[in-house]
Amino acid sequence: MAFTEPAPTPLALLLLGHGADPDTERGVECPGDLPPASDPALVERARAAKEALGDRLFILGHHYQRDEVIQFADTTGDSFKLSQQAAAHPEAEYIVFCGVHFMAESADILTAEHQKVVLPDMAAGCSMADMAQIDQVREAWSVFEAAGIAEAVVPITYMNSSADIKAFVGRHDGTVCTSSNAKVSMEWAFDRGEKVFFLPDQHLGRNTAVRDLGLSLDDCVLWDPHKPHGGLTDEQLRAAKVILWRGHCSVHGRFTEASIRDVRERVPGVTVIVHPECQYEVVQNADLVGSTEYIIKAISEAPAGSAFAVGTELNLVRRLAIEHPDKTVVFLDRDVCFCSTMNRIDLPHLVWALENLVAGNVVQQITVDEDTAHWARVALDRMLALPGVGAKD
Ligand code: 13P
Numbered sequence: 001m002a003f004t005e006p007a008p009t010p011l012a013l014l015l016l017g018h019g020a021d022p023d024t025e026r027g028v029e030c031p032g033d034l035p036p037a038s039d040p041a042l043v044e045r046a047r048a049a050k051e052a053l054g055d056r057l058f059i060l061g062h063h064y065q066r067d068e069v070i071q072f073a074d075t076t077g078d079s080f081k082l083s084q085q086a087a088a089h090p091e092a093e094y095i096v097f098c099g100v101h102f103m104a105e106s107a108d109i110l111t112a113e114h115q116k117v118v119l120p121d122m123a124a125g126c127s128m129a130d131m132a133q134i135d136q137v138r139e140a141w142s143v144f145e146a147a148g149i150a151e152a153v154v155p156i157t158y159m160n161s162s163a164d165i166k167a168f169v170g171r172h173d174g175t176v177c178t179s180s181n182a183k184v185s186m187e188w189a190f191d192r193g194e195k196v197f198f199l200p201d202q203h204l205g206r207n208t209a210v211r212d213l214g215l216s217l218d219d220c221v222l223w224d225p226h227k228p229h230g231g232l233t234d235e236q237l238r239a240a241k242v243i244l245w246r247g248h249c250s251v252h253g254r255f256t257e258a259s260i261r262d263v264r265e266r267v268p269g270v271t272v273i274v275h276p277e278c279q280y281e282v283v284q285n286a287d288l289v290g291s292t293e294y295i296i297k298a299i300s301e302a303p304a305g306s307a308f309a310v311g312t313e314l315n316l317v318r319r320l321a322i323e324h325p326d327k328t329v330v331f332l333d334r335d336v337c338f339c340s341t342m343n344r345i346d347l348p349h350l351v352w353a354l355e356n357l358v359a360g361n362v363v364q365q366i367t368v369d370e371d372t373a374h375w376a377r378v379a380l381d382r383m384l385a386l387p388g389v390g391a392k393d
């Protein structure tokens, strides 16, 4: 099935780091005097600030972070592992999250009251998370109610969504999922209802429903928040098993079947391994599919001499290539680039945030209001209680 064109965003993208748009995770201004990127002492400054903070600080680093930042992470991981790790360090007064805004929000929700979560640059949002706004989700639900299907629908939101959408899902007896446990989450939902409403990544939702649960493409319909009634009739909604939100990752959504054909010609015997945020036909043509943790494990455990073409974010793929000189690790597509928002967290922002903490100033703190946090925690706790982590192949 062909990749649907990206849905228009309600607002034009603001230049990152300039101007403020409080309703979304885009373009939030970063105040303060950052050290210049050219400062040769940045590494030493980060090290000194980290040492001064000692056990009061715990730094989480997502696999898509830059090398210059990831070297300071106390733990690295995919969104699932990092959400567990955030909850597992109550001794740390400050959790510095090197990742994106929705991850830091989840960390704030899962950590204790006395802990403060810091995102070194507020402009580190996620375009996929921005594709689902809470008012649009409420509107969709009221259409489900009018169509008489809401009682049968269990909502699942991908971790890559704002806290208010996680709270919405918590209030409506649903769960959060990550790319590591989308399969078990969807099975859990189908044990409780007849239909799943999957937000905001249509590709992860479709790949999970069709590849992992054996549903057909026709069992899935696409809810377009920019069309009246989501662009669907009541009959289509009643017939559907999975209602997919029309959102996607601007990085993973760009890999194509052509990139797979091309790399198979360039690198004979290559194993194509991709993230489930990729389009359905990309995933169908790949050899292995799984979360970032899964990709790392598969490459690490492969015998020397193996060759992999990897369809995920470039910072991680470059690092894997460096860490495995005995294997061939190439990027799946020559034209796809870094996740621009993950890349917002650079060494100057990290040093600035850490030095402020040393001086007693908490900058760029992420706080989720109590009511939203309560219901989002309900949904996150349901996810954390699910059995196993369903890494796929
Ligand atoms: P995971 O870390 O859960 O694999 O998700 C990938 C991603 O796109 C995070 O933004």
Ligand code: SF4
Binding pocket: 064, 100, 125, 126, 127, 128, 129, 160, 249, 250, 251, 252, 313, 339, 340, 341, 342
């Ligand atoms: Fe969002 Fe995609 Fe970037 Fe992950 S890689 S933060 S899903 S835009």
